Amino acid sequence: MLIKSSDELPRKTLFKRFPIPRNAQVPPEFRIQPGKVWPEPEGAENVKRLRIFRYNPENGKPPQIDTFTIDRDDCGPMLLDALLKIKAEIDPTLTFRRSCREGVCGSCSMNIDGTNWLACIRSMDELDEPATIYPLNSLDVIRDLVGDQRHAFAQYAAIKPWLQAEAPSSGIEHLQSPEDRSKLDGYYECILCFCCTSGCPSHWWNGDRFLGPAVLLQAWRFLADSRDQATGERLDELDDPFRLYRCHTILNCTRTCPKGLNPGKAIAEIKRKMITRQS
């Protein structure tokens, strides 16, 4: 199931040049319905309301938005703490991915108040009231907040994300100067959360052929590595009107990266390398 439209009222009044009727082209079985409003915790004075997207393909019902109210005085500070509390104490069927709760595994990426981010490093202080939580957009929804990332990881595998090099004749490891090592800064930190790819309009329309910002940032991470010896083959693979050049520098990717990385710059570096090898 792919979320194509929502009944969310816009938070801000924006000028609409081409208003589209709500739920246009969305079959009735996929229209998002109002869901269950769970009881508020008794006696709680400091509460947070979370409106959470729910979808279970096994019950045959359309997706819905459930509303949960959390006692913040009895909960950790982050959105992931609230989701874990809901799952443990209110509704054990709530489904989401998480692992590290440190912002390093990339599992808990979701759409939070309209922006792709990691639930474990998003403070509830920063959320709207009520906050609105959806799965990452543009991914097929498997259940609740879990999107299908198989295509994204298949694209990742396609760029051969490992060092390709002959063994050094000296028989020791490949050495790298501190200066060359610093060229990986801003790229090696990517945790493959796919917040950027999910927010990229070019990937929405051409995701079958355009590799998207996360995978292209990873491609640059290996192109920039002085120990890698497959630069020519890597560039040959990327030299394609869709795989690389469907990026139109809209920079949604850079705006949404929860690790503060710049996939747009990585893509520009690949394009520059492509040009310099042709000249």
Ligand code: SF4
């Ligand atoms: S800069 Fe390129 S990759 Fe990033 S959001 Fe825009 S089109 Fe997508």
Ligand code: SF4
């Ligand atoms: S570049 Fe940022 S948003 Fe994109 S996958 Fe890597 S960490 Fe996530």
Ligand code: FES
């Ligand atoms: S749980 Fe690992 S990044 Fe959030």
